[in-house]
Amino acid sequence: MAHHDFSPTHYHTTIGWHDPVLEIDSGDTVATTTVDARGRDHSGERVTPRGNPQTGPFYIRGAEEGDTLIVRFDQLKPNRPWGWTGGQVAANVVDPGFRPVFTDDPKPQFDDDSNPSFLWDVDIDAGTVQLATGDGPMTKTPIKLDPMVGCFGVAPAGGQAISTATSSTNGGNMDYRGFRQGVEVQFPVYAPGALFHLGDGHAAQGDGEIVGTGVEISFDVKFSVELIKGRTIYWPRAIDETWMMTVGNARPLDQCVQHATTEMLAWLTSDEIGLEARTAHHFLGQCVEYDLGNIFDPAYTMVCKVRREQVEALRRS
């Protein structure tokens, strides 16, 4: 149950079988930082090239292929007072051929890599996020600060190293707003030590990440890990106060739903939960909910979720 403070000195833009930056044990906690999607840190300085750079990987002692790694986000806290976003709903999210006409002309104030972007004020004490570019209505109507991690996961199967632009069974760039402080996310372990990476914090984000970004920002993060030996899962799972969740990353969204639903059926009927198949099917049929994670990245994300209290009631019956 050790605590580690870790200051990153380099970052990765693939999630893969990279040399670990720190070895930790199941039960340990790590306090560290992440840079934003373009590699800028708490001071706004670019410290590494763009592309959802990842802090880590962290090696969890004893983790082997076939195990499950649980990561709990104890703290997800923006560590600077501004973020940035894209400003246009992506072409793959609107009807083919649809072209918006923008009549306003606020100059995006933060333009690097030829990707114009819009600045946002992030007020952690007030718990708000507010557009800071131009003078339109979005600059006058704050929205709720709701920090989440866009891209994180463990090393993928078979020695792969996969771009932090996308996601797969090992997690990655899922861009799901439900990955907030307090959530416990479970990953299938493929590599020795699991090799946990994280980065790409958002101060807020709509469903689908449809403008291609949340409010991109750097974070102070605290997370703890737990290793479940010999429990094999096939897609990321998560638990928060209210929900049990399973995650499918693929294209089209239909396939995300197939993966997430199959994983939820597996979970509900596993030794851990113990429902009979018929009960699980009836329960999902009338009570399941789905969230759209992202519909922007190379792999899209859908989340299948059920209420923990309903599952507990069924287990007691």
Place this chain on the structure above:
Amino acid sequence: MAHHDFSPTHYHTTIGWHDPVLEIDSGDTVATTTVDARGRDHSGERVTPRGNPQTGPFYIRGAEEGDTLIVRFDQLKPNRPWGWTGGQVAANVVDPGFRPVFTDDPKPQFDDDSNPSFLWDVDIDAGTVQLATGDGPMTKTPIKLDPMVGCFGVAPAGGQAISTATSSTNGGNMDYRGFRQGVEVQFPVYAPGALFHLGDGHAAQGDGEIVGTGVEISFDVKFSVELIKGRTIYWPRAIDETWMMTVGNARPLDQCVQHATTEMLAWLTSDEIGLEARTAHHFLGQCVEYDLGNIFDPAYTMVCKVRREQVEALRRS
């Protein structure tokens, strides 16, 4: 603002340019009934063949192609104490080749048309729905009664008559749990009189209608209509206490999202709402939510939604 009581004597299993059963005016209210998806009424008697039989169509005087018809569900009330469901998550919602193994063996008690089904108790006073077949945990853990209409809409474009199994720009079998009592749904008008049809009530339903049914039941319905002359929309829209919603019906789900998001951008930037395009894009980017209507029918359904109070705040800014 007349009130009409209408008792159906026949039903349609297509939504089309059928002879109207009643002519009404904008502002009028209709009290009527719907049978369940297999044509059974409040007494359980089969009064018409299966397939989401529709009550109607209702002819709204003055409605012409290019107008918008608003239908408000003033009452959606199950009128019998039982419903039925399928009992297996559909093959297109799980991974290809996945086959559940059911170890329980409750005999489905309600078997017609060679489609075994499971009975549920519906207690309107208690506000609960509960499996009545077998003795598993779902028979002991009531879920919340949450009545909704699965299939309803106006006559489609160009003289078409489309099966009540599917949906399109004119509505139809959307199977979205958000179509509850109190919601106002807007439809593009294609046929003279709009020709509103409705049927297929559910006492409850999970997202996606993934077992192929909600808790299928007959309803007492009260609805009122309002005609907006000369306002042209392209997909169903809806408003309830909290949300503005747009609906896309297509396959795959990606295309549903494209239709619903494009329609939402059109709505937010219309004369009615009046946001500038950039504001609408920023707002959706960080605040939009999506619901999965159905992923079972020939056309799937996704709903794009935003909070009305946020839209109002932007309009005031």
Place this chain on the structure above:
Amino acid sequence: MAHHDFSPTHYHTTIGWHDPVLEIDSGDTVATTTVDARGRDHSGERVTPRGNPQTGPFYIRGAEEGDTLIVRFDQLKPNRPWGWTGGQVAANVVDPGFRPVFTDDPKPQFDDDSNPSFLWDVDIDAGTVQLATGDGPMTKTPIKLDPMVGCFGVAPAGGQAISTATSSTNGGNMDYRGFRQGVEVQFPVYAPGALFHLGDGHAAQGDGEIVGTGVEISFDVKFSVELIKGRTIYWPRAIDETWMMTVGNARPLDQCVQHATTEMLAWLTSDEIGLEARTAHHFLGQCVEYDLGNIFDPAYTMVCKVRREQVEALRRS
């Protein structure tokens, strides 16, 4: 085996349970004409509104739900020396956001319904088709005349009337270039008399109909029908000199492939062909071919095909 000459006086832009224009018997032949996709006949006159207007329907005596109707195209002959096309690959066929830049500026010469279009010369004797608008290279390099019917089929199930823009199990706007003179197409019968419709001739077309049109033209058509009582099929099938084909109409293309492949397995293992399942699977695995019908219409089309001589060799083995 009667021969009928039929001159249409009206047309339909849905395929549905319309009043038949002619009753014929299995074995009969019909000589008739079709107008082009915008309702223009052999003289170029617009005789009916646009939208793939259909000649028919023809009622085949004795046809009932559960039967199979075979239509043989004995002659598909353009009956005027010009056609027209779109001039831009459709937005849903290129990467989202891709926008071609056209530097040439030939004014499209044939502009109605606000849909600019390009004229083509059709030389039936020479067997060529050639762009006639502008002076670019396509006006100097003739392509092969290869007439085909874009939209044809029988009345769909359950009293539906479906737009001639789209297609389903009953055929419709499949826009597959393999539907040439000499092909025999099989349809599942849903309505009494089958109710065969046809229209939308093309003098040539690429795979996918990716500019939204072939070379659109009016036809002299001769077809004959054969009714197979009691043989039930689920998707259109076809036979030409070389191929056995099955057709899937849906979205996305993946689903078209699923329908067409399942139908081909059903055909190969039917009493008519008689292969064992294992033989059919091995054969498809190493010998199947697929064609892209259309990727433009609301429902896309993929064709699964195998060589008749290979099937015959397997049946003899």
Place this chain on the structure above:
Amino acid sequence: MAHHDFSPTHYHTTIGWHDPVLEIDSGDTVATTTVDARGRDHSGERVTPRGNPQTGPFYIRGAEEGDTLIVRFDQLKPNRPWGWTGGQVAANVVDPGFRPVFTDDPKPQFDDDSNPSFLWDVDIDAGTVQLATGDGPMTKTPIKLDPMVGCFGVAPAGGQAISTATSSTNGGNMDYRGFRQGVEVQFPVYAPGALFHLGDGHAAQGDGEIVGTGVEISFDVKFSVELIKGRTIYWPRAIDETWMMTVGNARPLDQCVQHATTEMLAWLTSDEIGLEARTAHHFLGQCVEYDLGNIFDPAYTMVCKVRREQVEALRRS
């Protein structure tokens, strides 16, 4: 223009930025061997673990990000007299829930890794391939030997290492039967030296690789490389005697078509070919063809192709 003989001593099951096994120059030729998809060589011995093991990578001197690498398959020759296949059309290629019933019972004779498989005789002199398991019709009706490479490509962008189960912009497991002896395939270069990998030979394969395999076999391969400095392409392209081809790897097939078509438009309007955009659009509209590469692997493959002689005629006009 050196010739290299290379005997592999190890293999990769990812395509990535691996240490090269040989450095060669543009213009050089390499003679080498590949093992089959399960790591068995010409003698049938398993020399490396399963999963489309790749020979290479080969480092092409001078190749840098932004260049194009051309690989010509001068020889693709099976080097043993047998191959193996799966025996069932994959679950994702048939309708959801469709389950074939196999009444025959030939014991698959070659069963490793718990994946039963079927043996085939490969007669290189006769140019035939024939099922060798059981005594059904497929064992008596030889099909044509048509060797092709299933999985090959260059290192992907940004330091990734991607499983040989799948494919992307860098090639990979495309399983397209058009990649035969004589074809020239072009790849976008991402890594220094391009890092060309190849493996997974098939003696024959149907479109789509719908049973999950071709006739899997080991090869003697001869290939030559050419480096085009400063020409940037985005997806694999290919040329054979008849066709210019572009390749899209993604899901669903619709997206493959989008990538391949956009790449073909880019090619036709590039300095290399020089057509104006309008000519390219007209030409594709009426003359394009599409092939289905695979509909089995994690990423599917569609190929967009046009006839070289038609392109040459347009360039001369």
